[in-house]
Amino acid sequence: MRLISRSLLKIKHSSKIILAVLLICLVVRLLPYFAPIRAADIAQNQLAMQFSDRNGLPLGTLLTRDQEHTSVVPLNQVSPQFIHAILAAEDSSFYHHGALDMKAVIRASKEAIHAKRIVSGASTITMQLARMLDPVPRTLSGKMQEIWLSWRLVAGMNKDEILSAYINRLPMGGNIYGVEAAAQTYFSIPASELNLAQASLLAAIPNNPTYFNPYEHWERLKQRQKYVLNRMVLEKHISGAIADRTSIEKVVFQSSQRGIIAAPHFLFWLANQIPPTPLENKGLTPPFLRGVRGDQSVIRTTINRPLQQFVEAQVQQVISSLAANNVHDAAALVIDNRTGEVLAYVGSPDYFNEAKLGRNNGVQALRQPGSTLKPFVYELALEKGLIRPNTILADVPAHYAIPGAKLYSPTDYTESFLGPVRVRIALANSLNVPAVRVLEKVGVQTFLERLHQLGFEHLNQTPEHYGLGLTLGSGEVSLWELARAYLTIARQGDATPLISTFSNSPLPTSDSRLPNDTIWQLITNMLSDGYARATAFGVDSVLNLPFPAAVKTGTSSNFRDTWTVGFTTDYTVATWVGNFNGEPMRQVSGVTGAAPLWNRIMLHLHENQEPADFPPPKGLVQLPVCAISGLRPTPDCTSVVQEYFYPEDKSNYERENQFNLPSEYNEWLAKQQQSNFNSTNLRILSPHDGDSFLLYPGEETKQKLEFKLVGNKSAPVEWWLNGEKLDTNATNSLFWNLRPGKWTLEARSGEMSDKVSFKVELANIKPTRRGFSIINS
Structure with missing residues (x-):
């Protein structure tokens, strides 16, 4: 009796345990229904975008900001062939089990025990979707999280909703996600039009998108396709004969450009302008992106596709012609002056050539601009009255002491100097020393503020950081910023943002017009003066077009970057040629690097109609x-x-019509073979007035001082020293043995004369080498 009682107690106790376990299991299984995931909760907002040019021609379908190329389509707009193929390959009994397929779990477990390794998986489509939504480590705890999420999906969604979410997220190689994106990218057709061969190939990719990459591992993909077709035969979707014919059917994938027809750099750049998704919920999505994510509207850009493709071809040709000069990269931008719309945008010779850094965007990259900023410092100096159009600037050696740095001595590309030059000549020939002198008058801080007004937002260092070299390109700017600034010149001081789509209207600015359009017209007149730039570029350079065009070149230090930016009344064109890896080019400057590309684009833009003349400076x-x-x-x-x-x-x-060169020209004049500069007086170039010299004992017969003279001579030259005429027939130069004392040197020619004073002192020590020392000058 006791035994029966004990047995009953044990049964009763066991029943409680079983009931408790069952209750726990029931609670656990019911919990997902208290936190269901519904289709709306996982709706895909970050979708791939389709772009067209200004006339509706397609440019391509592109990545979203998070780099996933996704297009969402309803289940009923997907080819049944693909639905059957993906179900056969991944989860043939999808419609007959819950979140887990217990038969598959048991089968996989037996196979693993028998083989002592994992032979096949048991993941259902629902579990795969859970993994897509929340990738977790392949650990026991990770698997439990995956199962929990799968239960929540089943609790909130029906089978069709789960399958729809799954096929729209399938990894299809690279950064392509979803069957629609894959169909459009690989075959240029919608998912609804996939045939059996195309569908079975696409269904083969998600198993291992890298391993089955159609561009790199075609044979592997074909083998996987055969597996998919065989599974479809087993599921009685197709016959064996159809499977055999399909496996040998020729299928052509589009090039690896992934559906981009033109302007890849532009499209990627534009896609990255999309703000984060949370902004949409606040109604802050830019107008040109509203509606794109949900209904796949096409974004109509300002690009002109035929022009874009022409510019792309010219970039490649120019780079090919400069290959021997170690030139590998280039970029170009074309703007409509009237509207500010971007008509062509080329960031590199070949976006898809990763080995040559093709994805680098030369339009947005920051590089030293060389001399392309000079027009803006001249404009500012003219605007402030610091110089006049007829001002003479000194293109002679100049030296600037910079605290904590070496003496700054700007020189030109040719390392020669022209002496006195008009503002027009200095700007048109891109002379460095005059530009630095003008910046010194304007002030680096003031110039930097103007550059910020013009849109050079990346020049964000202090004025001390850039120094006087700012006008020669000591900062870093982008081709985009340069084009926008030159557009301001073309629009006579009317600054406007660059427009990239037809719906993104420019943001209003408090004062978009920079002062004094007359000065901008004057700068345009100087930049379009082919005769003015002839000294540096010749009268028949690539900068000279058969119609009015204003243009400026630039070359950065060590020949790493060359630029040409210019405009007509209709268009602004900006070009850059250089190397993304920073290597210097060989024997390439702005006029030989970027200018030929600029020339080709300009000629093409105006081949059917020449632009109008520039208006003359108003009121001058x-x-x-x-x-x-x-x-x-x-x-x-x-x-x-x-x-x-x-x-x-x-x-x-x-x-006024008399012109006398001030003393800053003396060093330059002394090196000239002959002088073409009129002067009402002679000028003694050496010695300088106030110079002091040391004479070393024992060196009296060896130390000599050159008396040097320039100027127009109306009569024979006479040299006088301390009132005594020197016995010499020398005219422009003679040498005199140094003697201690205070001396006054005078040169006379007819009624013209010049006079300087200097002194010579005895030194207390012998020199370490022959010569003499200047104490003070």
Whole structure:
């Protein structure tokens, strides 16, 4: 009796345990229904975007900001062939089990025990979807999380909703996700039009998208396709004969450009302008992106596809022609002056050539701009009245002391100097020293503020960081910023953002017009003056077009970057040629690197209709000036040109026609073989007035000082030293043995003369080498 009682107690106790376990299992199984995941909860907002050019021609379907190329389609818009193929390959009994397929679990477990390794998986489509939504480590705890998420999906969604979410997220190689994106990318057709061969190939990819990459592992993919077809035969979707014919059917995949027809850099750049998804919920999505994510509307860009493809071809041809000069990369931008719309945008010769850094975007990359910023410093100096159009600037050696750095001595590409030059000549020939002198007048801080107004947002260092080299390209800017700034010149000071789509209207600005359009017109006039730039570029360079065009070149230090930016009344074109890896080019400057590309694009833009002439500077008057002095011509002036004047300067023009070079020209004049610069007086170039020299004992007969003279001589030259005439027939130069004392040197020629004073002192020590020392000058 006791035994029966004990047995009953044990049964009762066991029943409680079983009931408790069952209750726990029931609670666990029911919990997902208290936290179901519904289709709306996992709706895909980050979708691939389709782009067209300004005329509706397709440019391509592109990645979203998170780099997933996804297009969402309803289940009823997917080819039944693909549905059957993916179910046969991944989960043939999908519609007959829950989140887990217990038969598959048991089968996989037996196979693993028998083989002592995992032979096959038991993941259902629902579990795979869970893994797509929340990737977890392949551990026991990770698998439990995956199962939990699968139960929640089943609790909130029906089978069709789960399958739809799954096929729209399938990894299809690279960054392509979903059957629609794969069909469009690989075959340029919608998923609804996939035939059996195409569908079975696409269904083979998700098992291992890298291993079965159609561009790199075609044979592997074909083997996997045969497996998919065999599974479809087993599931009685197709016959064995159809499977055999399908496996040998020729299927052509599109190129690896992934459905991009033109302007890849532009499309990727534009896609990255999309703000994070949470902004959509606040109604802050930009107008040009509203509706794109949900209904797959096509984004109509400002690009002109035929022009874009022409520019892409020219970039490749120019780079090919410069290959021997170690040139590998280039970029170009074409803007409509009237609207600010981007018509062509090329970031590199070949976006899809990863080995040659093709994905680098030369339009947005930050590089040193060389001399392309010079027009803006001249404009600012003219605007502030620091220089006039006829101002003479000194293109002579100059030296600037910079705290904590070496002496700054700017030179030109040719390392030569032209002496006195007009503003027009200095700008048109891109002379460095005059530009630095003008920046010194303007001030680096003031110039930097103007550059910020023009949109150079990446010039964000302090004025001290850039120094006077800012006008020569010591900062870093992008081709995009340069094009926008030159568009401002073309629009006569009317600054406007660049427009990339037809719905993204430019943001209003408080004051988009920079002051004084007359000055911008004057800068345009100088930049379009082919004769003015002839000294540096010749009269028949690639910068000279058969119609009016303003243009500026630039070359960065060590020849790492060359630029050409210019405009007509219709278009602004900006080009860059260089190397993304920073290697210097060989024997390539702005006029030989980027200018030929600029030339080709400009000629193409205007092949059917020439642009209008630039308007003359409003309110200014043209007067003849001596080309050298910038003043009213004298009878002995050998070259007369026209230059613009402010009306208020006309009285000075009538009064002044004498030109004397100040002392800063002495060093330069001393090196000239002959002087073409008129002067009313002779000039003693050596010694300088106030110089002091040391004479070393025992060196009296060896230390000599050169007396050097320049200027127009109306009569024979006479040299006088301390009132005594020197016995010499020398005219421009003679050598005198140093003697201690204070000396006054005078040169006379007819009624003209010049006089300087200097002194010579005895030194207390012998020199370490022959020569003499200047104490003070």
